[in-house]
Amino acid sequence: MPAAAxxxxxxxxxxxxxxxxxxxxxxxxxxxxxxxxxxxxTPVPGVRVLLRxxxxxxxxxxxxxxxxCQAGGLSPGEYRVELRKEGHPSAVYPRLLIRxxxxxxxxxxxxxxxGPRLRLAGLPTYEEAPAPIVPLRREPGKIxxx
Numbered sequence: 240m241p242a243a244a245x246x247x248x249x250x251x252x253x254x255x256x257x258x259x260x261x262x263x264x265x266x267x268x269x270x271x272x273x274x275x276x277x278x279x280x281t282p283v284p285g286v287r288v289l290l291r292x293x294x295x296x297x298x299x300x301x302x303x304x305x306x307x308c309q310a311g312g313l314s315p316g317e318y319r320v321e322l323r324k325e326g327h328p329s330a331v332y333p334r335l336l337i338r339x340x341x342x343x344x345x346x347x348x349x350x351x352x353x354g355p356r357l358r359l360a361g362l363p364t365y366e367e368a369p370a371p372i373v374p375l376r377r378e379p380g381k382i383x384x385x
Contacts, residue, residue, distance in 0.1 A: 257289060257299035261312035264368050269337040270311030272344050274360040275302050275322055282306025283357060287323040292316055315339040320346070322357040330357045341365040 264270045275286045286302040293316055300310040320332040332346050345361025 257297040260290075260298045260300045260310035262309050264311040264313075264340065264342065266340045266368075267315075268312050269315050269339050270309065270313055270342050271318075271320070271335070271337065272307075272309050272342045272366070273302075273346075274305070274307045275357055276306060276360045277327070277358075278356050280360075282360075283324060283327075285324060286327075286357060289321045289323065291319045291321070293318075309342075311342075313337045320359070322359070324357060327357050332359065335363070338365055340368045342368070 260270070271288075271290065273288065275283045275288070277283050282302075283306045284302050284304045286306070286308075288300045288302065288308050288310065290298045290300075290310060290313065292298075292314060296314075298310060298313060300308040302308045315337055317334050317336055320335050322330040330349060332349070335343060335346055337343055342365065344364050344366055346359040346363050349356070349358055
């Protein structure tokens with residue numbers, strides 16, 4: 240097989256499927272709690288939310304009937320977040336910061352463009368995750384009192 244044909248086959252390979260997100264975070268992971276809205280402020284269901292870490296790994300979530308999604312289990316760091324839905328131009332947030340043990344709520348406004356634009360609702364704020372529950376230590380031979 241000629242080298243050009245091999246190169247063409249390599250270029251046409253599809254990108255790996257994005258990793259699934261989890262609905263929770265831990266002390267070493269963070270996440271994005273988002274609501275996607277259109278230009279009129281109406282929540283948009285069925286939007287594919289792609290989160291690409293600087294190291295190349297990509298996670299994906301889809302908004303529910305209320306236009307909301309929760310993408311947890313993400314490594315802390317900067318992410319490129321893309322919103323995709325047929326009939327809407329893609330919206331791209333080039334650098335959103337995910338922190339450990341916190342949910343990112345919202346994103347900075349994007350520049351205005353013509354057409355049916357999607358956006359993440361709310362300003363970029365963080366909601367710290369509740370402290371983990373640590374089970375009580377039992378001492379040998381003692382009955383715990385409540």
